[in-house]
Each structure stands twice: as C-alpha cells, then as structure tokens.
Amino acid sequence: MKKIDKLILRSFIGPFLITFFVVVFILLTQYMLKYFDDFVGKDLGFSVFAELIAYFSINMTPIAFPLAVLLSSLMTFGNLGEHFELTAIKSAGISLVRVLRPLFVFVVCLSALVYYSNNFIVPKANLEAYSLLYDIKQKKPSIDIKEGAFYGGIPGYSIKANKKYDDDKSLGDLIIYNHSKKKGNTEIILADSALMYTILGDKYLVMELFDGRSYTEQDPSKPDKPSNYIRNIFQHNKVVFSLASFEMERTDKELFSSNRLMKNEAQLRNDVDSMQNDIIKSKRVIYRYTPRFFNLHMKEIDDIKPESVAEWEEMKEDTVKVDSDSVKIDDIEPIENQNRPKQKYLNKAIVNNNNTEEEKEVPKSVITKYDSTLIAKADSAFFSRNRGFNSIIDKPRFAKNRLKGENTRIERREFESNVYSIEANKKLSDAVACIVMFLIGAPLGAIIKKGGLGFPVIISIIFFIVSYVINTSGIKLGRAGDVNVFAAVWASNVILLPFGLFFLRQARNDSRLFEVDYYAVKIAKIFKFFKRKK
Incomplete structure (x- = not known):
C-alpha cells in the first residue's frame, strides 16, 4: 500500500468512526424517547x-x-481540498479516481460487513431487544404510595397513608386492609406511624408499625353461630410483604422469533413463498367453491355436483308430450317473470308427426298450455326437497359473504407478503446504500472544499432526508401493492446514484459547481449578451 493510500484511509477512518457513533447516539436517543414512559418508576438498574x-x-x-459514510467522506475530501492537499496530489499527476480507489475498496468491504450484520447480527439483536422491552413493559412500577390515596400494587393488600414524609420512608396515619385470603376485608390494621424498607435484595418489603390496633374477623366454627371478632393493641409491630410480583421475569424469546424483524433474508423469503402458496390455495378454493352457488349456469363442471344438478341431469333423460308434441327438458329455459311460475319454460320444441322429427322454434306467445308433469319436474330443478323459495335468495347472499371473506384473507396475505418481501430486500439495499452515499459524498467534498462540521453536515442532512423520504414513500406504496416491491426498496439507490456519478464527473473536471463567483461570472456574461443585442 502506497503512502497516499495510507494518508487517505487515515483521513477517512477517524471522521467515519466519530460520525458513526454520533449518528447512532442521535438515532438511539430519538428511538428510546418513545418508550420513556415505560421506564419511569420501575427501578430497572444500570445493567438492564x-x-x-x-x-x-x-x-x-x-x-x-450510510449516513456516516456520506458525512465522513464529505468531511474527508472537504478537508483535503480546504488545505490544498487534494490540489497537491492532482499536481503530482494523480487523478481523483486514483485517490478515491482505496476508500472505494474500503467502502465495498464495509458494505459486505453491513449486509452480514443486517442479515445475521441485527435480527438476533432485535430478538433480544424487543423481548427485553416487552418484559420491561410488563414489570410493575416500584412501590410509590401516594399521600391520602389507596395503593393496591401489592397483591392481596390495600394501603393508605394520610401522611407521607419527605424521606419517602416514613408514613403517618396508616391503614392496611388485608384481603389476601379472598374473604373480603376481614383484617384491618391501623397505625399512628410506620417506617418501610426492603430486605434480602429487595425481595421483601418490611413495614414497622408504631402505636396501632388490628381488627380481625374469624370464620364461625359453626354456620349457625356468629363469627369471632379479635382486637389487638400494639406499640410496635412488623408486617412483611413479598415483592415477588415486582421482579422482572424474562419471557421465552422463541415467542418473538416469528416477527419479521427477527429473521434473516433466507427465512423471510421462505415465509414469502409460503404466503404466496397460501394465496394460490385461497384462490383455488374460490374457484372450486363457485359451482356450489351457480350450479345452474355451470352444470357441465363435474368436480363439485350438488343434488340439484344431479336431479336436473336425471330429468334430461325424460321426455314429455304436450299436445302430441314431444318436448325435451334439455330445451327448457327459465324466464324472468316470477309471478307466473307455470309459464316460464319452453322456447323450442321437437315435434313428432307420422314418425318424423322436425325441429322448429316455437314463439313464447304461441304456447298457452302445459303438461302438469312437465311443470312439476321443471319446478323441482329450482325447488328441491326440503328447500323453499328463500333458498334462492339465501344462496347468493351466502356466496357473497363467503367470497368476501376469502378475498379479505387474500388481501391480508398479499399485504403480509409485501411486508416480508420488503424486509428481505432491505438487507442488501441498506448495504448498497453505503456505496451510493460514498459516490455522492467524496466527489461533493472535493468540489465544495469545505471541511469540519458546517457545510458538509447541511449537505449530508439534505441527501439523507431525500433518501429517507424516497425510502419511506416507496415502502408504503410497496406494502399496499401499488408499486413493485423491488422498485419500492431500491428506488432510493437508483435515484441517487446518477447524482453521485454526476458529482464524480464534475470533480474530475475541477468544477466550480458550488462557488458563488462562478455563477456571478455566468450571470454577468448573460447581462452583457443582452446589452449587445440592444
């Protein structure tokens, strides 16, 4: 490795580590503030x-x-340009691309490490973090007895202190109701004052009571006799409460392992495949279930054959004579006039005269008489045994509810599939974002030639906000299914990469893209041009 490569790497790694930890601290502070109310008053301890x-x-x-790479590359090349080190390197005949090469290799290796971290380390950390956060939420707050109010945090007891002193240990005018035996308030303790403290590693709470009385009502020895009533007067007494319910119990982590944040890319893609198979099965159920409700229109489907379809097919083999004419049931077609159920049928007939058959169309207006046997069999196709007219209305309604439920299930599965697919694609997308941010930050720093935490921070924040807005919008549209999942996740990198290539081209040409004097000269030339025209 040449000295120039060592110089560039040393100039980059220091700001990168500093900015990385600063960014993590800022993001962590913002994230932890959401759960601040869950931490207050629970005496968790430093280790937790x-x-x-x-x-x-x-x-x-x-x-x-990605944000640390963007900011540190801007600062590094901004400092090199501000101290004319980049100018000296270029004057020695070394191109900007050659200067960027060691850092580009470093960022590529960093991207591979980021992908490994996103795929294996981050899911395990999420499992530990969210399971611990759940246990913290379930933990009871530490004992905080308010003055003049009943406190019921200790199971089986209600405590009221009419006076609480500033040391948070001394209480005055104390009332303790003991209903731990689940028989009502059969035991009451009154005390003029009390002192409370914990023992045995905060596992038990001790209350030392002074100048008090206790009242206990015992169960009667026989049902027909009154209960015994005991009253005690004491000057000093101790009551010990178990604080086992205040300890934080750890939940089995496997209960949280099914969440998408706790899975690597292979597991997420496997879940997506399972969801897609489930969607296909649901669609097939809809397809196979349809003939149950539309059997008269889909009677040729033999996969599912209701009783009404079977009866209709049996009737096809029979023929009935009407006025010396032979009529096939196959030719019976219903019409919409439900007020005249006996005049619904017969659009065409096959007439037999002198052992000859001639097919002809019979107008509906001509048919005036029907055979009772024909009508009975035709009606049975629509009104099977043990079914009334309501079945004609109920079947479409039931079909609608069934299909609506299956469609809701499919939509929910498609949404979950999009969410899991987006999470799987983000593993690699976030790693590639480091390379894109480097291609933006390094050339931009060489153009700006400003180091420190001033202008580079502003530029970094602008590009980070743009990237964040594109990512957030794309993920939202991708989850809803409005855009392709791949496009939703990779849109930010695809949109910002041309900016990085443009800045690289401008930096190679020593562009004065962000210098005010450059634009002032251009504007002056424009004004001169228009003056000459006049």
Missing part, C-alpha cells in the same frame, strides 16, 4: 438499561452506516 441500549444500538446500524 445498558443491555437494552446495546441491543438497540445495533438495531440503528442499518440507518447509521
């Missing part, structure tokens, strides 16, 4: 907070890495 912060810090790395 340290564990939670460590896990959520790893959770922030997919966003922090």
Whole structure:
C-alpha cells in the first residue's frame, strides 16, 4: 500500500468512526424517547438499561452506516481540498479516481460487513431487544404510595397513608386492609406511624408499625353461630410483604422469533413463498367453491355436483308430450317473470308427426298450455326437497359473504407478503446504500472544499432526508401493492446514484459547481449578451 493510500484511509477512518457513533447516539436517543414512559418508576438498574441500549444500538446500524459514510467522506475530501492537499496530489499527476480507489475498496468491504450484520447480527439483536422491552413493559412500577390515596400494587393488600414524609420512608396515619385470603376485608390494621424498607435484595418489603390496633374477623366454627371478632393493641409491630410480583421475569424469546424483524433474508423469503402458496390455495378454493352457488349456469363442471344438478341431469333423460308434441327438458329455459311460475319454460320444441322429427322454434306467445308433469319436474330443478323459495335468495347472499371473506384473507396475505418481501430486500439495499452515499459524498467534498462540521453536515442532512423520504414513500406504496416491491426498496439507490456519478464527473473536471463567483461570472456574461443585442 502506497503512502497516499495510507494518508487517505487515515483521513477517512477517524471522521467515519466519530460520525458513526454520533449518528447512532442521535438515532438511539430519538428511538428510546418513545418508550420513556415505560421506564419511569420501575427501578430497572444500570445493567438492564445498558443491555437494552446495546441491543438497540445495533438495531440503528442499518440507518447509521450510510449516513456516516456520506458525512465522513464529505468531511474527508472537504478537508483535503480546504488545505490544498487534494490540489497537491492532482499536481503530482494523480487523478481523483486514483485517490478515491482505496476508500472505494474500503467502502465495498464495509458494505459486505453491513449486509452480514443486517442479515445475521441485527435480527438476533432485535430478538433480544424487543423481548427485553416487552418484559420491561410488563414489570410493575416500584412501590410509590401516594399521600391520602389507596395503593393496591401489592397483591392481596390495600394501603393508605394520610401522611407521607419527605424521606419517602416514613408514613403517618396508616391503614392496611388485608384481603389476601379472598374473604373480603376481614383484617384491618391501623397505625399512628410506620417506617418501610426492603430486605434480602429487595425481595421483601418490611413495614414497622408504631402505636396501632388490628381488627380481625374469624370464620364461625359453626354456620349457625356468629363469627369471632379479635382486637389487638400494639406499640410496635412488623408486617412483611413479598415483592415477588415486582421482579422482572424474562419471557421465552422463541415467542418473538416469528416477527419479521427477527429473521434473516433466507427465512423471510421462505415465509414469502409460503404466503404466496397460501394465496394460490385461497384462490383455488374460490374457484372450486363457485359451482356450489351457480350450479345452474355451470352444470357441465363435474368436480363439485350438488343434488340439484344431479336431479336436473336425471330429468334430461325424460321426455314429455304436450299436445302430441314431444318436448325435451334439455330445451327448457327459465324466464324472468316470477309471478307466473307455470309459464316460464319452453322456447323450442321437437315435434313428432307420422314418425318424423322436425325441429322448429316455437314463439313464447304461441304456447298457452302445459303438461302438469312437465311443470312439476321443471319446478323441482329450482325447488328441491326440503328447500323453499328463500333458498334462492339465501344462496347468493351466502356466496357473497363467503367470497368476501376469502378475498379479505387474500388481501391480508398479499399485504403480509409485501411486508416480508420488503424486509428481505432491505438487507442488501441498506448495504448498497453505503456505496451510493460514498459516490455522492467524496466527489461533493472535493468540489465544495469545505471541511469540519458546517457545510458538509447541511449537505449530508439534505441527501439523507431525500433518501429517507424516497425510502419511506416507496415502502408504503410497496406494502399496499401499488408499486413493485423491488422498485419500492431500491428506488432510493437508483435515484441517487446518477447524482453521485454526476458529482464524480464534475470533480474530475475541477468544477466550480458550488462557488458563488462562478455563477456571478455566468450571470454577468448573460447581462452583457443582452446589452449587445440592444
């Protein structure tokens, strides 16, 4: 490795590490504030907070890495340009592309590390973080007895202190109701004052009571006798409460492993395939279920054959004579006039005269008489046994509800499939974003020639906001199915990459893209041109 490569790498790695930890800290602070109310008053201890912060810090790395690369590359090449080091390198005959090469290799290796982290480390950290966060939410707050109000946090007891002193340990005018035996308030303790503290590693709460009385009502020995009533007067007494219900119990982590945030890319794609198979099965159920409700219109489908279809097919073999004419049931067609059920049929007939058959169309207006046997059999095709006229209305209604339910299931599955597919694509997209941000930041820093945390920070924030808006909008549209999942995830990289290539071209040509004097000269030339015209 040449000295220039070492110089560039040393100039980049320092700002990169600083900006990375600063970005993680900012994102972590913003994220943890959402759960601030769940931490207050629960006496969690430093170790629990340290564990939670460590896990959520790893959770922030997919966003922090691209932003840190963008900001650090801007600062690095901005400092090199500001101190004329980049000018000296170019004057030695070394091109800008050659200067960028060691950092580009470093960023490519970093992108591979980011992909590995997103695919394996981040899901495990999410599993630990969200399971611990759930346990914290379920943990009871530490004992906080309010003055003049009943406190019921200890199972089986209700405590009221009419006076609470500033040391948070001394209480005055105390009332304790003991209903731990689930027989009502059969035991009451009154005390003039009390002192409370914990023992055995905060597992038990001790209340030392002074100048008090206790009242206990015992169960009667026999049902027909009154209960015994006991009253005690004491100057000093101790009541011990178990604080087992206040301890934080860890939930089995496997209960959270089915969430998409806890899975790697292979598991997510496997879930997507399962969901797609489920969608296909649901659509096939709809297809196979349709003939049950539209059997008269789909009678040629033999896969599912209701009783009414079977009866209709049996009737096809019979023929009935009407006024010496032979009529086939196959030619019977219903009409819409339901007020005249006996005049619904017979659009054409096959007439037999002298053992000869001639097919002809019979107008509906000509037919005036019907055979009772024909009408009975035709009606049976629509009104099967044990079914009334309501079945004609109920079947479409039931079909509508069934199909609506299946369609809702398919829509829900398609939404879940899009969500899981987006999460799988983001593993690689977030890693490639590091390369895109480097191609934007490094040439832009060489053009701006401003280091430090001033102008580079503003430019970085602008591009980060643009990237974040594109990502958020694309993911929202992709989950709804309005755009392709691949396009929704990769839109940010595809849109911003041309900006990086444009800035690289301008930096190679020593463009003065962000210098005010450059635009002032251009504007002056435009004004001169118009003056000459006049």
